Amino acid sequence: MKISRRSFISQSAALSSTLPFWKSRPLWAQPNTAKRIIFFYFPDGVVGTSESGTQSLWHAEGNETSFSLGTQLAPLIPYQDQCLFLNGISLAVGGSAGGHPDGAMRLFTGSKDANHESIDQYLARTVGAASPWRHLYLGVQSNQGPATIGKHLSYPSATNAVPPQDDPRVAFCDLFAQSYDGVAECEDMRITQKKSIDSAMVELEELRSQLGVLESQKLERHLEALNELQYRNDTLTSTIQQAQCTDKELDVGSLGSNLYDPAVYPDTLKAQIDLMVLGMECDLTRVGVIQNSHHTSALAMNRFLGTPMYNPSNDIPSHEASHYGANHDDNNPFYAAFLQQRIWWVEQFAYLLQELQSRPEGNGSMLDNSIVVLCSEVSDGNTHSFDNMPFVIAGNGGGMLRSGKLLEYNKKPHADLWITLAQAMGENLSQFGEDGSGTLEGILS
Numbered sequence: 001m002k003i004s005r006r007s008f009i010s011q012s013a014a015l016s017s018t019l020p021f022w023k024s025r026p027l028w029a030q031p032n033t034a035k036r037i038i039f040f041y042f043p044d045g046v047v048g049t050s051e052s053g054t055q056s057l058w059h060a061e062g063n064e065t066s067f068s069l070g071t072q073l074a075p076l077i078p079y080q081d082q083c084l085f086l087n088g089i090s091l092a093v094g095g096s097a098g099g100h101p102d103g104a105m106r107l108f109t110g111s112k113d114a115n116h117e118s119i120d121q122y123l124a125r126t127v128g129a130a131s132p133w134r135h136l137y138l139g140v141q142s143n144q145g146p147a148t149i150g151k152h153l154s155y156p157s158a159t160n161a162v163p164p165q166d167d168p169r170v171a172f173c174d175l176f177a178q179s180y181d182g183v184a185e186c187e188d189m190r191i192t193q194k195k196s197i198d199s200a201m202v203e204l205e206e207l208r209s210q211l212g213v214l215e216s217q218k219l220e221r222h223l224e225a226l227n228e229l230q231y232r233n234d235t236l237t238s239t240i241q242q243a244q245c246t247d248k249e250l251d252v253g254s255l256g257s258n259l260y261d262p263a264v265y266p267d268t269l270k271a272q273i274d275l276m277v278l279g280m281e282c283d284l285t286r287v288g289v290i291q292n293s294h295h296t297s298a299l300a301m302n303r304f305l306g307t308p309m310y311n312p313s314n315d316i317p318s319h320e321a322s323h324y325g326a327n328h329d330d331n332n333p334f335y336a337a338f339l340q341q342r343i344w345w346v347e348q349f350a351y352l353l354q355e356l357q358s359r360p361e362g363n364g365s366m367l368d369n370s371i372v373v374l375c376s377e378v379s380d381g382n383t384h385s386f387d388n389m390p391f392v393i394a395g396n397g398g399g400m401l402r403s404g405k406l407l408e409y410n411k412k413p414h415a416d417l418w419i420t421l422a423q424a425m426g427e428n429l430s431q432f433g434e435d436g437s438g439t440l441e442g443i444l445s
Helices: 005-016 074-082 100-109 119-125 168-176 187-210 213-242 262-281 318-322 333-357 414-424
Strands: 036-041 083-090 136-140 154-157 160-162 287-292 370-375 392-394 405-413
Touching: 036 119, 036 262, 036 333, 074 083, 074 333, 074 392, 083 414, 100 119, 100 154, 119 154, 119 287, 119 414, 136 168, 136 262, 168 262, 262 287, 262 333, 287 333, 318 333, 333 370, 333 392, 370 414, 405 414
Parallel strands: 036 287, 036 370, 083 405, 136 287
Antiparallel strands: 083 392, 154 160, 370 392
16 A cells, blocks of 8 residues: 555544544543533434525524424424424524535535634533543444535545444444444454554554655644554454443344445434444443435435335435425425434434433433534425524533523524533633634523
8 A cells, every 4th residue: 555645644544533642641531521522413404484485484482491403303202302493593704595405514524615623623622632532423324425526524624524333233242342243353453454554553653754744743643543453453342341330232123235225224223323322331432423324315214114215116315305386385206305314313313312311420420411412414404494493402411501492693603602511511611613602692691
């Protein structure tokens, strides 16, 4: 393997995004701060304000303490007192709409063209730096399909995205150094990884003499990162044995060799949610992302086995359904499919909350100590609006969040939301992205 100057930055950024940097910071958890954060992304927006001006069917209505949830958010009614519903957040200040790729690149970076580190990666290298896995990035059918620009959401550095792991079996093996079912061998994977690390370090050392001062500094940082990965690879077994958590096992349902078959999507997503919760219960990671498909998704959700959407004779993929027309028309099959799909995504988010709530932690549950973010890359899927974005924040954040509220904002930048949540995790962040300059009022206790 030969590493060119051109590929160096993108390859090394992708590699370092997986690293824990155990020795770089002390344990970060502080009293009265959130212990963990999970971002749950779904593609192609929601049934928001229509092209003809019909009122959004996503956003909650009422006042701060007395409000109702519409059809799309109805699965969250059991968790209404543990959520913050945000109206009036904008993805791009000064611009009311854009395309799906633009929205995806802005979503976690707070910057046009992803010209900034993403918030998940920022938190991973700060509050999550002491964890065995500083960042857990799980996907579901996110690495195939038509999207090219902005396909992945997580950016360790400006413009350099990394892909999630779409296979929960491989992710389980990576995380726990054992097979999800007790049959397959994980040790072989770790040996292969060690060989890859050794080879990469040799190539990077050879590249050192070819680089200028700035690139040499970047190379040094990534060589240190490789050393950390090597350390983790060598000590992973003892780390896992010391983890205090429930049985380390994973049900992957009908998933076989058909990882990208829409029929197995529900089982795959359930497995990734279960794995994310288990990894955090075992205190192996505190920053996680679950990416469902990707923007402009060709996902045929009508082929999801065991769901009300199942109708294999009539494919209406997610992105196609999102362009349902100018009106909210129940007789329009595209509109009906899009609405049904959005409800299903919220149901899966509710399952994530259920799993966190079911696990005791301290004087409450894991959900009490968590921040869980529901998000998409645009507001209304048809208009591509960047205004009134569909953000929901769940969990009590260790007492840092004023849960159970409906909060109204007048086109406040979503980067301010990331600043606010970073502060809830104990990180003194005051600026982020292009226009993040402070916290949003009403969220923090």
